[in-house]
Amino acid sequence: MAPPSSSSPPPPPSSSPSPSPDSDSDSGTPLASYGGYKFFAVSSPAPYVAHVQIRRPDKLNAFSEAMWLEFGRVFAQLSGDAEVRAVVLTGAGDRAFTAGLDVQSAAQDGALTGGGGNGEVVVDAARRAKGLRRQIEEFQGSIGAMEKCEKPVICAMHGIALGLAIDIACCADIRICASDTRFAVKEVDIGLAADIGTLARLPKLVGSTSWVKEVCLTARDFSAQEALAVGFVSQVHEGKAATVRAAVGLAAALAGKSPVAVQGTKELLNHARDHGVAENLRYTQLWNSVALQGADFPAAILSVLKKQKPTFAKL
Numbered sequence: 001m002a003p004p005s006s007s008s009p010p011p012p013p014s015s016s017p018s019p020s021p022d023s024d025s026d027s028g029t030p031l032a033s034y035g036g037y038k039f040f041a042v043s044s045p046a047p048y049v050a051h052v053q054i055r056r057p058d059k060l061n062a063f064s065e066a067m068w069l070e071f072g073r074v075f076a077q078l079s080g081d082a083e084v085r086a087v088v089l090t091g092a093g094d095r096a097f098t099a100g101l102d103v104q105s106a107a108q109d110g111a112l113t114g115g116g117g118n119g120e121v122v123v124d125a126a127r128r129a130k131g132l133r134r135q136i137e138e139f140q141g142s143i144g145a146m147e148k149c150e151k152p153v154i155c156a157m158h159g160i161a162l163g164l165a166i167d168i169a170c171c172a173d174i175r176i177c178a179s180d181t182r183f184a185v186k187e188v189d190i191g192l193a194a195d196i197g198t199l200a201r202l203p204k205l206v207g208s209t210s211w212v213k214e215v216c217l218t219a220r221d222f223s224a225q226e227a228l229a230v231g232f233v234s235q236v237h238e239g240k241a242a243t244v245r246a247a248v249g250l251a252a253a254l255a256g257k258s259p260v261a262v263q264g265t266k267e268l269l270n271h272a273r274d275h276g277v278a279e280n281l282r283y284t285q286l287w288n289s290v291a292l293q294g295a296d297f298p299a300a301i302l303s304v305l306k307k308q309k310p311t312f313a314k315l
């Protein structure tokens with residue numbers, strides 16, 4: 001993570017990714033301020049880089065309700081953390097990024113069938129529907145916290161990546177994976193139209209509507225190579241360790257750049273996805289009329305002219 005001094009500008013990260021994780025136990029220094037989370041370990045493998053690990057490997061990192069609520073809190077904290085400039089998300093263990101929704105607890109607690117999830121017996125259809133809608137909205141908000149996070153997030157996947165895994169990946173800024181990754185938009189197979197974001201975001205991430213409909217309607221597996229071919233991921237690496245190393249390298253590179261420029265670029269690209277060109281150009285004018293008044297723009301230009309690495313104050 002960042003050096004302890006907050007008064008002087010931080011040193012830039014080295015151009016090649018520094019200490020890079022080869023396994024779950026080698027992912028950098030644990031970050032004390034994130035120590036209160038039960039299902040997520042947050043460490044720093046390089047300056048200003050946070051590595052978030054989904055930690056429930058004995059259940060293939062399947063997400064219980066407590067987990068997705070915690071996921072939202074982790075990313076809200078990262079978003080406001082000036083010590084973090086880029087984030088890597090991985091799944092702990094050799095087998096899975098995540099096997100998606102915890103289908104066992106979902107089946108048990110009745111929350112997904114309108115029971116309200118709190119033991120309360122709700123008999124009225126309108127009230128049941130309202131409770132369910134709120135719950136889906138909360139779930140969408142928790143997972144969407146990664147997209148809302150002001151820092152760029154690199155999702156580095158391996159092994160099993162089912163259902164909710166795709167919802168999560170779609171919220172990331174950059175997706176990369178190991179060659180053994182087995183993806184599926186699995187929801188239809190558990191009797192559900194995916195409702196956490198895949199159906200809203202995936203069509204905007206890949207060019208072929210036919211492919212999107214094929215994988216979402218059939219729930220069939222697709223490989224890392226297929227994900228690369230359609231543009232769902234931008235890199236495929238041999239094995240988990242190489243994938244995590246590549247993700248940390250990317251994150252370290254982003255963390256060495258102007259946080260004003262990087263965070264502005266994420267904001268403007270996400271805005272561009274959801275708005276027309278004219279509106280986005282206008283939003284860009286307003287955004288940069290503020291951002292260009294900061295110290296990063298002249299500092300970065302000077303560093304280009306002087307052929308030196310720039311340093312940037314915390315943001």
Ligand SMILES: CC/C=C\C=C\CC(=O)SCCNC(=O)CCNC(=O)[C@H](O)C(C)(C)COP(=O)(O)OP(=O)(O)OC[C@H]1O[C@@H](n2cnc3c(N)ncnc32)[C@H](O)[C@@H]1OP(=O)(O)O
Pocket residue numbers: 058059060062063099100101102103104105112136139160162163164165186187190195196
């Ligand atoms: C409002 C709705 C919000 C979100 C909706 C999201 C939708 C989805 O995520 S759809 C996808 C749901 N996931 C699944 O359907 C996968 C279910 N799991 C499997 O089919 C298999 O486990 C497998 C992934 C094919 C792997 O099989 P195998 O290699 O034989 O390993 P297992 O022994 O089955 O698994 C090891 C261990 O993990 C537990 N586990 C695996 N996946 C889940 C899961 N999704 N939920 C809960 N638990 C899971 C499994 O039970 C095993 O636990 P043990 O204690 O060792 O028995």
